[in-house]
Amino acid sequence: MSDTAVLDREIDRSKLQISDEIAIEITMMNKWYGDFHVLRDISLTVNRGERIVVCGPSGSGKSTLIRCINRLEEHQKGTIIVDGIELSSDLKNIDKIRSEVGMCFQHFNLFPHLSVLDNCTLAPMWVRKEPRKEAEDRAMHYLERVKIADQALKFPGQLSGGQQQRVAIARSLCMNPRIMLFDEPTSALDPEMIKEVLDVMVDLAETGMTMICVTHEMGFARQVANRVIFMDQGQIIEQNEPEEFFNNPQSDRTKLFLSQILSH
């Protein structure tokens, strides 16, 4: 990917406030797939309002890490506490956390049999038991914000990739999540569309949303993130502020990775 800033707008840094309150606390978390040790002794604390970018080579466990945070994957050792609730096998806690944590996938995963609007109102109506009117009003509000309200009655299959990803973001926002997870939200998109999606993500950052993004968009990392985490072979190798991370990487593996990714 590239370092050329895909964002040609000023970011209002004053809005990017980080509070002392802890949103996610991961301590000595380990995960195995059978014999394969995917995540090793991961410890990570995320404060409310932080924007964290996770990068690393393919297969390093980035997706697995963020999927553990909303329990799409189960960890075997250590603890994960989200919003003060510890993730255990208790289904009640999991459903609670999932409705607090929004997630966007690389391949959008919109529901193709439902219109854009129904995609957005489904969870509020069925999980939160909101009346249809209220859910639709909020859905339209968020679709407006991701600039796609005019497509509300179309089906996902009739939209471009960038539009679909923006709908996916709106769909997550409709649950009023306090934390958003992004797993390579732009890597299935053309450059034009990457920009429109990143734009929406910057907007989101400016509202003070806590965000963890797996992405190789280094321009986004530089301008929006307050911390960049580098992972390799299931471990967090290095984490730092973007300026430091890109200009003065500490470990050799980070240097190698950055040289590869930035030389494109």
Next chain:
Amino acid sequence: MSNRHEPFVASGDIQPSPPPSSVVGPIAWVRENLFSGVANTVMTLIGIYVIYSLLASLVPWLLLNSVWNASSLQDCRSIDNGACLAVIRERYLQFIYGFYPTEERWRPVVAFVLMLVALWPVLFAGAPRKLLYASALYPATAYWLIWGGTIWGPLAVMAGPIVGIILYRVFDKVLSGMMDEGIAGILSMAGALLLTITWWLFAVVQVDAILGSILNIGLEPVASDKIGGFLLSMIIGVSGIAGSFPLGIALALGRQSNLIFIKALCTGFIEFIRGVPLITLLFVASVLLQYFLPPGTTFDLILRVVIMVTLFAAAYMAEVIRGGLAALPKGQYEAADALGLDYWKSMRLIVLPQALKISIPGIVNTFIGLFKDTTLVIVIGMLDPVGILGPIRADQNWNGIVWELYGFIAIFFFVFCFGMSRYSLYLERKLQTGHR
């Protein structure tokens, strides 16, 4: 002299003139689709010849030289050499009703018309949704119309699911406080189902008898062995289809379940039923089943056959639907999970609508197969349309007649199967929501 021309100004929109008939219209269509090249032309001519020869022998036989008025086959042959349709004319009521009492035959007709009404909201989205509640009452109503008896039996049957749903709610409330919600849901569903079935098996007959002795309102009872012909095919076919669909869904979901016991149960059931010929199951229904039931319970033969046919079709249905479930991208399950939908909601709102849509061709295939398989009940002595043939052909007057009778039955089955096939195409088109 001024020789000014008035400028031409059109006083209204001029309609475009129609394209020449060499581009559109029937002639152009024929030229483009039937005679566009040498190969195409040859194929068209061969096709026309084949159709011509078929019609050349069929039309005289069926239409021009057929005999409608005759009292026996010899009669027919002496009048003309075409089809002897007089046999249909004489016996069609038997083909439709079997030996159903003549003066009660309005009842199956009413049941059939009500069936169309009940199917309307199920099959077409345009119908008022409220009608679905009325549709839910249809099975017991139809049962009462066809078999007759007091009104209490059907009412007691209808009370079963209502009580079942209430029990489920209560169980679910109580149990979900004590354990994991998913397991509580399954346990209470199993409990409610079991109690409902128990109610049907043991209590309904007693309730019917007691209330019937107090207040005997109802219809003249008709015994099962009087029911035959297309009526029997429809009873078995329609109940089998209506029953195997939900059961198939449940089995398919059960087979994918994380709960080992449920998974093993469903897999075992599917593999067993699929591994056994339907005829075997029908024999079990007609002979063996009585041994397994508690003594004293009388269990109607048609009902037993319906149950067997339903179970048989459900096993196939489950595998067809499992194919649809497997075809669904994993991302759909994950997106539903990530939004906080629980298992039942994600199945109902996200997974099943898509999986069933993918499976429509296979599902309808199973339905059509089931409907035609109803003719197998002849082996246990039931008089479905093919069974009705026996007595007719044994009749002195009609001895030796074949084509006309089988053709009549074939047309009946074709109309229904073709109807189902067209419906499935309509449904697929309607559910089309753009490429993904």
